[in-house]
Amino acid sequence: MGGRRRVRALGTTVIAALAVASAAQLAGGAAIASTAAVPKAMVGCWHRHVPGVPGLTGPGVWLMRIKSGELLAYTPGTRKCAGQPDFTATVAAAGSHLTIGSVPVCPTKGLYTWRASANTLTLQAKADKSCAPRRLLFSGVWKKT
Numbered sequence: 001m002g003g004r005r006r007v008r009a010l011g012t013t014v015i016a017a018l019a020v021a022s023a024a025q026l027a028g029g030a031a032i033a034s035t036a037a038v039p040k041a042m043v044g045c046w047h048r049h050v051p052g053v054p055g056l057t058g059p060g061v062w063l064m065r066i067k068s069g070e071l072l073a074y075t076p077g078t079r080k081c082a083g084q085p086d087f088t089a090t091v092a093a094a095g096s097h098l099t100i101g102s103v104p105v106c107p108t109k110g111l112y113t114w115r116a117s118a119n120t121l122t123l124q125a126k127a128d129k130s131c132a133p134r135r136l137l138f139s140g141v142w143k144k145t
Contacts, residue, residue, distance in 0.1 A: 037068045038093045041116035045081035046142035053133045056105065062137065063145065066091060071100060073137075081145065098123065100138060106131035112138065119144045 060076025110128030
């Protein structure tokens with residue numbers, strides 16, 4: 001009987017350890033999600049005419065949808081912020097600064113300042129010299145769609 005008690009005790013210990021690890025992971029995941037949130041004024045679907053990104057795309061109206069921790073970009077010709085985006089990137093705001101994560105043509109992050117009103121979102125590159133395509137696409141005045 002002593003062997004059964006040890007096995008039962010070991011099983012209880014393993015289950016308890018898994019429960020603690022799962023709770024810690026969930027708490028960490030919640031912390032990450034809350035720090036990746038963006039201000040309400042930034043959330044939504046936005047559009048902007050981009051003069052063109054040399055070597056990548058001609059001029060046209062791009063759409064972007066910003067939601068908590070994520071930016072979805074839609075190429076010219078897309079009518080609404082739905083369906084499959086052309087690409088996605090992570091976003092995180094801290095005060096008046098917005099960090100846009102890597103995009104398909106740039107493996108680095110870019111730092112932007114942002115300002116929002118009821119119907120406009122203005123992004124200005126602050127530190128994104130290594131990625132001209134991202135800078136050309138996102139810097140400017142976006143209008144709420």
